Amino acid sequence: MILMGDLNGTVDDRGLEPLTSQLNVAERGFAFSFPAAFPLARIDQVLARSATVGHIRTLPATGSDHLPVAARVTLDPLQPSGRFAP
Template sequence: RRLLVVGDLNGTVQDRGLGPLTSRLDAPPTGFAFSWPAGLPVARIDQVLGRGAEVTEVSAREATGSDHLPVLGRVLLR
């Protein structure tokens, strides 16, 4: 079955607290796409994770007034 988990998870994919999710879902390739804080992003804590759907890319977008930058995920359905 396909499953996507998308949102502000308040942790990077390396965060041990997200282990129950990241052990069951695929994370996109590592890279920048830092999303927090919006003024000077230093971490990607907004995630796009998948199972049965490969997340091929995550990129940060322009600021919208939030304290996070929006992220765009590209997903390949298998």
């Protein structure tokens, strides 16, 4: 499962703890995406389960009030049961 988008909070935000405690967050990278004109906050997140979120970065402005975010996501290997690792 991959969850990405404007979560209106950083990964350290108490309100996002139910998600960040269950999902993997980006291992490295800087993706300050809001506001687009002078980004000061990283509130656009990429979180995943059964996958590793690698390098995260912002892309050039597109006219939105947020900068676009790109991340490298690597799926975890399948378990012998044919299911992804938890």
